[in-house]
Amino acid sequence: xxxxxxxxxxxxxxxxxxxxxxxxxxxxxxxxxxxxxxxxxxxxxxxxxxxxxxxxxxxxxxxxxxxxxxxxxxxxxxxxxxxxxxxxxxxxxxxxxxxxxxxxxxxxxxxxxxxxxxxxxxxxxxxxxxxxxxxxxxxxxxxxxxxxxxxxxxxxxxxxxxxxxxxxxxxxxxxxxxxxxxxxxxxxxxxxxxxxxxxxxxxxxxxxxxxxxxxxxxxxxxxxxxxxxxxxxxxxxxxxxxxxxxxxxxxxxxxxxxxxxxxxxxxxxxxxxxxxxxxxxxxxxxxxxxxxxxxxxxxxxxx
Ligand SMILES: Nc1ncnc2c1ncn2[C@@H]1O[C@H](COP(=O)(O)OP(=O)(O)OP(=O)(O)O)[C@@H](O)[C@H]1O
Numbered sequence: 001x002x003x004x005x006x007x008x009x010x011x012x013x014x015x016x017x018x019x020x021x022x023x024x025x026x027x028x029x030x031x032x033x034x035x036x037x038x039x040x041x042x043x044x045x046x047x048x049x050x051x052x053x054x055x056x057x058x059x060x061x062x063x064x065x066x067x068x069x070x071x072x073x074x075x076x077x078x079x080x081x082x083x084x085x086x087x088x089x090x091x092x093x094x095x096x097x098x099x100x101x102x103x104x105x106x107x108x109x110x111x112x113x114x115x116x117x118x119x120x121x122x123x124x125x126x127x128x129x130x131x132x133x134x135x136x137x138x139x140x141x142x143x144x145x146x147x148x149x150x151x152x153x154x155x156x157x158x159x160x161x162x163x164x165x166x167x168x169x170x171x172x173x174x175x176x177x178x179x180x181x182x183x184x185x186x187x188x189x190x191x192x193x194x195x196x197x198x199x200x201x202x203x204x205x206x207x208x209x210x211x212x213x214x215x216x217x218x219x220x221x222x223x224x225x226x227x228x229x230x231x232x233x234x235x236x237x238x239x240x241x242x243x244x245x246x247x248x249x250x251x252x253x254x255x256x257x258x259x260x261x262x263x264x265x266x267x268x269x270x271x272x273x274x275x276x277x278x279x280x281x282x283x284x285x286x287x288x289x290x291x292x293x294x295x296x297x298x299x300x301x302x303x
Pocket of ligand 1 (some may be wrong): 023026042043044045046047049051
């Protein structure tokens with residue numbers, strides 16, 4: 001592994017993970033492209049953390065194959081140091097100072113950047129002399145983010161790492177992630193329930209639903225699954241009549257509706273004449289719609 005690697009790809013082939021009677025992942029086949037940021041989405045209990053734990057070789061799947069950079073990560077001395085899985089729970093040494101934690105983690109990560117770690121500690125106002133055991137939830141999350149980003153691992157999985165962070169800290173995290181990813185491309189899998197916030201970061205999207213892959217697609221193609229229509233309420237209502245409406249928001253006399261499916265050129269002209277604005281569909285609306293328990297629709301499907 002070199003310090004300048006552009007990221008590792010991931011392939012899951014028919015992966016099933018059981019915990020007793022619970023099937024956390026059910027015959028999952030999936031590809032994560034190297035050098036991309038993939039949003040890993042899914043409702044509670046859909047299998048996101050389980051997927052991360054398999055990539056990080058915390059466990060072996062019940063069935064199927066997990067490949068990271070072409071090899072199974074389980075007990076793999078080449079692959080394991082290149083996979084950084086940061087969980088909401090932290091996985092830090094609570095009773096040791098931040099400085100000691102950094103020394104410990106950097107010893108195991110050939111790509112670790114002390115310079116970036118220092119910048120991020122400043123950004124999140126974390127004192128290197130303090131011990132994470134005494135931190136608030138948000139500060140603990142922030143320290144997890146410091147370790148995750150500064151590791152610059154060729155495969156970084158950030159699982160709900162924003163929990164407890166206030167909004168300014170979350171946006172600082174998103175900006176830091178994007179800036180360092182641009183300077184040091186690698187593969188990042190980002191799991192979050194705040195889809196609206198991470199939407200601008202993700203290039204590919206995987207949606208898990210009850211342990212199965214519901215969507216695995218690039219974000220742009222996914223957004224083309226629908227369109228948002230904004231304008232005067234009556235004009236929006238007339239435009240969306242007969243279409244599948246995924247979500248509607250009203251603010252005063254203005255309505256924004258998200259509809260499924262593309263729009264023809266004639267529709268674009270008509271929208272312009274009626275004073276309507278057409279835009280990309282918010283991923284959040286698609287996600288809520290697709291994972292609605294009443295539905296069984298599959299979009300795109302596993303790559
Ligand atoms: N170690 C375990 N032992 C038993 N069951 C488990 C274990 N880990 C996960 N599960 C179960 O597997 C399923 C998937 O859990 P997982 O944590 O992967 O979901 P998730 O998508 O990360 O959920 P959330 O968004 O709530 O964090 C759940 O039913 C969960 O209860």
